[in-house]
Amino acid sequence: MSKVNYFTEEGLKKLKDEVKHLESVERPKISQQIAEARDKGDLSENAEYDAAKEAQGMLEAKIAKLKEQLANARIIDDSNMDTSKALILSTVKIKNVKNGAVMEYTLVAESEADLKLKKISVDSPIGKGLLGKSVGDVAPIQTPAGVMEFEVLEITR
Template sequence: MSTVSYYTAEGLKKLRDELDHLKSIERPKASQAIAEARDKGDLSENAEYDAAKEAQGLLEMKISKMEEVVSNARLIDESQLDVSKVLVLSTVKIKNQTNGMELKYTLVAESEADLKTGKISVTSPIGKGLLGKSVGEIAEINVPNGVLKFEILEISRD
C-alpha cells in the first residue's frame, strides 16, 4: 500500500537527486563489482561474487522503494497554507508549561525531519500533538515518560 508524502520543493529535489545518484553512479558500480568478481573464476566458491550480487540486490530494493516514494510525493504550496493553525511547514513557537522553556520547531514531512535544525516530523508525538492547534491553545502530548503540555505562542511560515 502506497502512502502519499508531502514535501517542500527543497526536500523533493533532494530526494530526486539521491535517487538519480543511486541510478547513475551506484548501479553501474554494483554491475562493475559483479563483473570483476565473475572474472575471477569458479562462481560456486566465489564469496566476492556472492557479496557483489547481494549488494546489487539491496541497491535495487532501495532504488525501488525510493521510486515509490517519489511517485507518491506531493509538493506543498506554502502560499496556500493557513497561518491560524499549526499545519505541515508551520514554524511554531511553544512554551513548555512544566519548566517554562520556549522552543521553536518547524513541522515537516518525516523524511525531512532534522532536530538539529529545528525540523520535526508531523508524525512524531510532538508533531501530531501540535497539528491543528491555534495560538493560545495548550497541546497535551503523550510521550513515553508522561504527558507534556505546550502552549502555542506563535505560528508562522518561514
C-alpha cells in the same frame, strides 16, 4: 493502495537527486564489483561475488522504494494555508509548561524530518499534538516519559 507523500519543493528535489545518484553512480559501481568478482573464478565459493550481489539487491530495493515515493509525491502549496493554526510547513515556537524550556520546530512531512535542522514530522507525537493548535493553546502530548504539556507561543511560515 499507495500512500501519498507530501514534499516541499526542496525535499522533492533532494529525493530526485538521490535517485539520480543511486542510478548513475552507485549502480555502475556495484556492477563493476560484480564483474571483478566474477573474473576471479568459481562463483560457488566466491564471497566477494555473493557480497556484491547482495549489495546490488539492496540497492535495487532502495531505488524501487524511492521511485515509488516519487510516483506518489505531491508538492505542498503553502501560499494559501491558514497561518493562525499549526499546519505542515509551520514553524512553531513552543514552551514546555513544566520546566519553561522554549523550542522552535518546523512541521514537515515524515520524509523531510531532521531533528538537527529542527524539522519534525507531523506524524511524530509532538508533531501530531501541535497540528491544528493556535497561539496560546496548550497541547498535551503523550511521550515515552509520560504526558507533557506544550504551550504554543508563536506560529510563522
